[in-house]
Amino acid sequence: MSLSNSELKKIFYHLKLPRNIEEKMLLLLRQGKLSKWFSGIGQEAIAVGATYALKKDDFILPMHRNLGVFTTRELDLEKLFSQLMGKEGGYTKGRDRTFHFGDMQNNIIGMISHLAAMLPVANGLALSSKIKKQNNIAVSFVGDGSTSEGDFHEALNLAAVWELPVIFIIENNGYGLSTPNKEQFKCNDLVDKAKGYGIIGDIVNGNDILDVYNMIKKYSSLIRKKPQPVLIEAKTFRIRGHEEASGVKYVPKKLIDKWKKEDPIMKFEKVLLNKKIITKKSISKINDEINKKIDVVLDKVINKISHTLQRKMN
Amino acid sequence: MKDVFLDKKFEKISTSSNNKKELRFVDSIKNSLYLKMKKDKKVLLIGQDIAEYGGVFKVTEGFLKEFGRDRVRNTPIVESGAIGTALGLSLGGYKPVVELQFADFVSNGFNQIVNNLAKTYYRWGQSVNVTLRLPTGAGIGGGPFHSQSNESTFFHIPGIKIVYPSNPYDAKGLLLSSIDDPNPVMFFEHKALYRSSRSIVPDDMYNIELGKLKVLEEGTDLTVVCYGLAVNWIKEYLNKSNYSIEVIDLRTLVPLDKEGIINSIKKTNRALILHEDNLTGGIGAEISSIISENCFEYLDAPVMRLASIDTPVPFTDDIEQDIYFPKSKISDAVEYLINY
Numbered sequence: 154m155s156l157s158n159s160e161l162k163k164i165f166y167h168l169k170l171p172r173n174i175e176e177k178m179l180l181l182l183r184q185g186k187l188s189k190w191f192s193g194i195g196q197e198a199i200a201v202g203a204t205y206a207l208k209k210d211d212f213i214l215p216m217h218r219n220l221g222v223f224t225t226r227e228l229d230l231e232k233l234f235s236q237l238m239g240k241e242g243g244y245t246k247g248r249d250r251t252f253h254f255g256d257m258q259n260n261i262i263g264m265i266s267h268l269a270a271m272l273p274v275a276n277g278l279a280l281s282s283k284i285k286k287q288n289n290i291a292v293s294f295v296g297d298g299s300t301s302e303g304d305f306h307e308a309l310n311l312a313a314v315w316e317l318p319v320i321f322i323i324e325n326n327g328y329g330l331s332t333p334n335k336e337q338f339k340c341n342d343l344v345d346k347a348k349g350y351g352i353i354g355d356i357v358n359g360n361d362i363l364d365v366y367n368m369i370k371k372y373s374s375l376i377r378k379k380p381q382p383v384l385i386e387a388k389t390f391r392i393r394g395h396e397e398a399s400g401v402k403y404v405p406k407k408l409i410d411k412w413k414k415e416d417p418i419m420k421f422e423k424v425l426l427n428k429k430i431i432t433k434k435s436i437s438k439i440n441d442e443i444n445k446k447i448d449v450v451l452d453k454v455i456n457k458i459s460h461t462l463q464r465k466m467n
Numbered sequence: 468m469k470d471v472f473l474d475k476k477f478e479k480i481s482t483s484s485n486n487k488k489e490l491r492f493v494d495s496i497k498n499s500l501y502l503k504m505k506k507d508k509k510v511l512l513i514g515q516d517i518a519e520y521g522g523v524f525k526v527t528e529g530f531l532k533e534f535g536r537d538r539v540r541n542t543p544i545v546e547s548g549a550i551g552t553a554l555g556l557s558l559g560g561y562k563p564v565v566e567l568q569f570a571d572f573v574s575n576g577f578n579q580i581v582n583n584l585a586k587t588y589y590r591w592g593q594s595v596n597v598t599l600r601l602p603t604g605a606g607i608g609g610g611p612f613h614s615q616s617n618e619s620t621f622f623h624i625p626g627i628k629i630v631y632p633s634n635p636y637d638a639k640g641l642l643l644s645s646i647d648d649p650n651p652v653m654f655f656e657h658k659a660l661y662r663s664s665r666s667i668v669p670d671d672m673y674n675i676e677l678g679k680l681k682v683l684e685e686g687t688d689l690t691v692v693c694y695g696l697a698v699n700w701i702k703e704y705l706n707k708s709n710y711s712i713e714v715i716d717l718r719t720l721v722p723l724d725k726e727g728i729i730n731s732i733k734k735t736n737r738a739l740i741l742h743e744d745n746l747t748g749g750i751g752a753e754i755s756s757i758i759s760e761n762c763f764e765y766l767d768a769p770v771m772r773l774a775s776i777d778t779p780v781p782f783t784d785d786i787e788q789d790i791y792f793p794k795s796k797i798s799d800a801v802e803y804l805i806n807y
Contacts, residue, residue, distance in 0.1 A: 274552070
C-alpha cells in the first residue's frame with residue numbers, strides 16, 4: 154500500500170462526507186422535507202473506495218445507495234442537494250428523483266430503477282474507450298438482487314466475449330428489498346458466476362475501504378493494460394431498510410448488530426488512530442467541518458422553491 | 468414536452484450529381500448505411516451475424532472487410548444487452564446502429580428501449596443517438612415469430628422516434644436522417660419489400676426530414692392514410708379504381724405529421740386508415756382520434772380503419788394473405804365511405 158498519510162486523511166474525509174450527508178437527509182425525511190431515501194449507511198466504503206481508486210475520466214455507473222460516488226467525484230453539493238430534494242437547480246429539472254441522474258462532465262451515468270439495466274450500458278462505454286484506445290475503463294455497480302436479472306447475464310457474457318475494460322461491482326448487502334441471499338441465489342458466493350463467463354472474479358471486504366481501494370486499483374491497472382471484464386463481489390450489509398418506509402423488521406436483529414460492529418467508518422478510524430495518522434480530536438474536527446459545510450449548502454437549498462411551485466408561479 | 472426529444476434543426480443534404488439507378492429496398496438500405504459509414508467515422512454497427520455473414524438479409528455483406536471489426540461487430544444472441552451497449556456507445560460519442568435480426572426479437576430488448584433509450588434525455592438531458600434497424604412484417608410465410616408488426620407497442624412510449632419507409636427512395640433518405648438524429652430511432656424495414664420493392668434512387672447521399680408525410684397521390688373523394696406494406700396494397704387497388712383517392716404515406720410514425728393528415732381530410736372529407744399491424748390499439752386508432760377531434764365538422768362519413776385481424780400472424784401463405792391481411796376488404800371499405 155503506497156498511500157501517503159495525507160491521502161489516507163483525504164480518504165477518511167471522503168468516507169465520512171456521504172455518511173454525514175445521509176444522516177442529515179434522514180433527519181429531513183422525518184421532517185417531511187424529503188420524499189424518499191435509499192440508505193447506503195454501512196456500505197460507503199465500496200462507493201468511496203472504488204471512486205477514489207479510479208481516474209476522473211473513468212466512467213462510473215452508480216446505483217441508489219452510492220452517494221459516495223457523487224461526493225468522491227466532488228460534484229457541486231448545492232446542485233447535488235437540489236437534485237436530491239427536488240428543488241430547482243438540480244440535474245433533472247424535477248424530471249426524476251434522487252439518484253436517477255447522470256453528469257457526463259464527471260463521467261457519471263444516470264441509473265434507472267430496473268436494477269441490472271445499466272450493466273450493458275457500461276459495456277458500451279467500455280467499448281467506446283477501447284475503440285478510441287483511450288485507456289479509461291467503466292465501473293458499474295449492482296446489488297445482490299440484480300444478479301438474478303437477465304441483463305446481468307447478457308452484460309457479463311458480452312463483456313467477456315468482447316474483452317471490454319469494465320469492472321462489475323456487486324454490492325452484496327444481504328437483502329434485495331426483503332429477500333435474503335438464500336432466496337436470491339444458490340451458489341456459495343456471487344463471484345462464483347465469474348467462472349461461468351470465463352472472466353476474473355474476486356471477493357473484497359466491502360466494509361474495509363483500503364481493501365476496496367487496493368482491489369479496484371489493482372484490477373483497473375490490469376484492465377487498462379489488457380482490456381477485459383472483472384467481477385468483484387463486495388461483501389457488506391444493509392444496516393437500514395430497503396428504503397426508509399420499508400423498515401428492517403424482516404432482518405434478524407442480531408445480524409444488524411453484528412454488522413454494526415463492522416461499520417466501515419469505525420474500522421477505518423481504528424486503522425488511522427493505530428497508525429497515529431489522526432487523533433480523536435482531529436476526527437471530531439473533521440466531523441464538525443463536514444457538518445458545517447453541509448449546513449451552509451442546505452440552508453441555501455432548503456429555501457429554494459420546488460419545481461412544482463416554480464411552475465405554478467410561471 | 469420539449470424535454471422529450473433533443474431538438475435539432477433539419478439540414479437538407481442534397482445529391483450533388485444526377486446519377487441514379489434502380490435499386491431494391493434492401494440494396495438502398497445497404498447503400499445508405501455504406502455511404503454514411505464511409506463519411507461518418509462515428510457510425511458503428513452491432514448485431515447478430517452482421518460481420519462475416521453479412522446479416523441474415525445480407526444488408527451488411529462486405530462491410531467487415533471495408534470498415535473493420537471495431538465498426539462492424541457481431542454480438543452474441545442478445546437483444547437487451549446489445550441495445551444497452553448501444554446507449555453506452557452513444558454516451559461515449561458514437562452513433563451506433565443496432566441490427567435486430569427480426570423485429571420480433573425486439574421484445575427481448577423492451578426494457579432498454581422504453582426505460583433507458585426513451586427516457587435518458589428527458590431525465591438528465593443526455594442525447595441518445597441510437598438507431599435500431601428492425602426487419603419487420605408479414606407476407607413472407609414467417610409465422611408468429613418472424614412476421615410481427617410491433618411498431619404500435621413503441622408508438623405509445625414517449626421518447627422514441629419511429630420511422631417506417633415504404634419504398635427504396637424514402638428508405639435511403641430516412642435512414643440517413645435517423646442515424647443523424649440525436650434521439651433514439653426505431654427504423655422499420657419491411658422484409659416483404661426488401662426484394663420486391665424497387666425505385667429509382669440517386670447514387671449520392673441525401674436525407675429526408677423525419678416527421679413529414681408524403682402525399683403519393685392527390686385526390687378529392689377520399690383520403691387513405693397508410694404506411695409500410697399497406698402503401699403497396701393501396702397502389703394495387705388504385706390500378707383498378709376510378710375514384711379520385713388521395714394517398715398519404717406517413718413515412719414517420721413518431722413524430723407524426725398531424726397537420727398533413729388533417730389538411731388532407733379537410734379537403735377530401737373522408738378517411739380510411741390502412742395498416743398491416745393488427746387493428747386493436749394500432750396506429751390507426753390514434754390517427755382516427757386525431758381526425759375525429761380535428762376534422763369532425765368536415766367529415767362526410769365515419770372514420771374507418773382497416774388492419775390485420777387481431778390474431779398472431781399465421782404461418783401459411785393463404786391464411787396470411789387472404790384472411791389475416793385486410794387487403795381484400797379495401798374495395799368494400801372505399802365503396803362504403805364514398806357512398807355513405
